[in-house]
Amino acid sequence: MEGPRVTSSMGVMFNLLSKLNTSMDQPGFKDARGDLISLKDELGNMKALMHKFATQDESMDLQVKEWMRQVREVGYDAEDWIDSHPPVSSAEARGTRLGGGFFSRNSRRRKLAELIKELKDRVKEASKRRSRYLIREDWDDAAVDNDEPVDLGPSNVTVDRQLLYGLDGSMLVGTNAPVSELVGKLQAGGEQRFMVVSIVGAGGLGKTTLAREVYRTIHGEFDCCAFVSVGQNPHITAVLLNMLHQLDPQQRLVDDADQQPMDEPTVVGKLREFLEEKRYFIVVDDIWSASTWRDIKCALPENSTRGSRIVTTTRMNDVAKSCSGRPIDFTHLMKPLNEADSKQLFSSRLQQSLPELEACDEVSEEKLFRHVWKICGGTPLAIIVMAGMLNRKSPDWFDHEDNVVEALQKYPALQGMRRTLRICYSDLTLPVKTCLLYLSVFPEGAAMEKKRLIWRWIAEGFIPDAEGDKATAPWETAESYFNDLVTRRLIQPAESGDAVRVTVHNVVLEFISSVAGEENFVTSQVMLRSKPRDVVRRLSLNGGGGDQQGDVDGGESATEQEAPVNLSQLRSLTVFGALAKSLSNGF
Incomplete structure (x- = not known):
């Protein structure tokens, strides 16, 4: 399956290269074909390198992160430019040449050449920065090649029924x-x-x-x-x-x-x-x-x-x-769980989706818990999320202790929930990471409808195009990502019995909002005040009001005046509260 059109860590590279291919075949871009090919080749090389770096997360050098940010912004700008020059048919192109006159035709060519040259110059400058930052294409290849998780595919991702019924009294531990x-x-x-x-x-x-x-x-x-x-x-x-x-x-x-x-x-x-x-x-x-x-x-x-x-x-x-x-x-x-209660919680959550582990010897289970205990301590949310990650591993994976050590000993400089969430986040495939980060557009306590959320993922271009004999519809692929996040407990059913509506724990939401903000993937209303941005790509405004726990559409109008922000390159706007209602009533 081809990679997703948009990923948080890779900007718009997949979508952009596809659009460049389409543009080169358009009559209106005939004079710029050579420049477009050069631009596409350079961006293609950067895409390959970014794909390697995208799996490194916290272990990336700060200069590498800055370089990736700059390349992402160039990619967004290039896509904005292509979208502002829609394809034209051959007949339309001939009509433009016949009716526009010599000066109009030359003026358009000149403007087109100037715009492409500007993009090429920015791409070349990004390449020079890569050299100045000593970013090598073979940078930590061994670690990169092993870090990207395997996408198990839509047919292999389902939600265990026990997960849909939350925590009843009999399942609570240490309370x-x-x-x-x-x-x-x-x-x-x-x-x-x-x-x-x-x-x-x-x-x-x-x-x-x-x-x-x-x-x-x-x-x-x-x-x-x-x-x-x-x-x-x-x-x-x-x-x-x-x-x-x-x-x-x-x-x-x-x-x-x-x-x-x-x-x-x-x-x-x-x-x-x-x-x-x-x-x-x-x-x-x-x-x-x-x-x-x-x-x-x-x-x-x-x-x-x-x-x-x-x-x-x-x-x-x-x-x-x-x-x-x-x-x-x-x-x-509140106190952390003691070791015995932590082990009970971990074992019960792990065996919900991997009952085969019940047959494993006590020594192996004890070793696995010891690794988790060192990271999570007695924090219930950390234990549950870690167990959710391990639920996605095949039983054979646990036969090799090196797999466990490699997966759970990442990011030693981080502590507490931050380390746990970073480990679990790094275990996601790139498209699932993107779908998770997108949840940062929703306010705290919001209950998100599964159907609406999946259609938004598809509309944003986060879901790969299906190809081959075993191709699945975008909806089925997106639903598998949704189920994956529920199984990992990164999102959880808002009500017992079904995952039709889900919520995000506020600790998880803080983490994904932080990552989305760092990558300029989503800008919230709070970020506009605390960290003004030159360019905003996705904006989320929460006017408040209404039942925030039950409906992301309830609210009162926002009254705070934000600092002036350039929204000329905004790709999506999400508004909650009465402001959303007033906007919808105006159409």
Whole structure:
């Protein structure tokens, strides 16, 4: 199967070379055919070298990364130029020559020659930089040749049914004691005073899982309940609207006067009015700042005689203190799993997709776990993602310990979740890497529909064209990539029972957003403010509002004014929130 048309690490090289071939056969480019052939040959050489470097990830020299970035930008610019000069038929070309006159014809040729020369000069300059940076075509060939994972093909990638049903109580590991402790604190026999319990710990330790299990256990004891996620860059009104909808499904979320989404003061008033005389239980997940908590807290009355309860989760100790600052409140510090629980979690996840390993001797399984334990420690998310990667290996692969050592001892300079995710990311094929990075266009907590996501991958040109007798349709190939990511637990079903809608854990989303930003693959609204770019290729704007957990299309209009950005070379724009609705209503 031919490589993908677009990959994150290789820019647009595959697509660009195909378009250059097509352009050379067009009558309108006849005079520039020689220059186009020269440009194509030079870019072809660069494509081959970039393909080698694309598998090196963190081990690449910074100068190599910079060179690849420059070549990617040249490739994007060249494709922009080709797209702005669409093919013409022979008849159209003859009509242009007859009606345009000598000066018009010469002017077009001259402009065409100047544009191609500019692109050629930029390509030649990139080649000179490669020499100056001492980037050799045989650079670390041995490592490169072995690093590119084998694409198992669409027919070999399915989703194990057990993965579609998430983590029920019987599958959770190491949570019984903390769940019992928190439930005891929250129930506090006969205690009717208002209480806030904070869960604090590093990303990936299972704060949200613990909070969900506590919520599942006791939510029936209250008049009304809600579970909302906040995230690193929250739209407070969106969070509060989501909360109001869960607490009071009958409540209209728009202003009766102008039929627009409620503003923040209105939502706060509605929440306080509804909750004032009720015993409520609310989980506020993933709070990143004390100011965010203060904004949300304004909507939650401390009806001290009702015994209402709030559970918050955060990574920061100071935020936890802000949430649970009163003597009656309680803070629970998350701890990594102990070695025994970590081994149980790893073994259960690995054998979901590789039951053949159940028959392997205990010594081999212990050796495998030891390698994983050194990297992941007792971080549940790291163990689950690592097991997901190993699930994609054939049983024969485990017969050779060298395979395990080589796969799991990469990137020793990195630590914690960053190293785990980098190892698992490097194990993906190039097209699957691209599909994963594309998820960074979606906001935190978004639930993405499988069908819509796959069609977007296809529309962006991430899916290889099918060839040969065993060719598969683009949809089948894209679906195999989707299933691969679910099996690896890099994406996870939003609801138990089916992977029709999926989400990305916020720790994974942070990682892929970082990589996508480094490669100028996707630019988010936050990146526009913190790291302005000269050229933006794919832009994602999140206006907030609506149910961010349940629908990426809900929202309120964005009011922040970004610094001026050149969008003349923008290839795709994704807008969430009411701004998206207003744009769609305008057409």
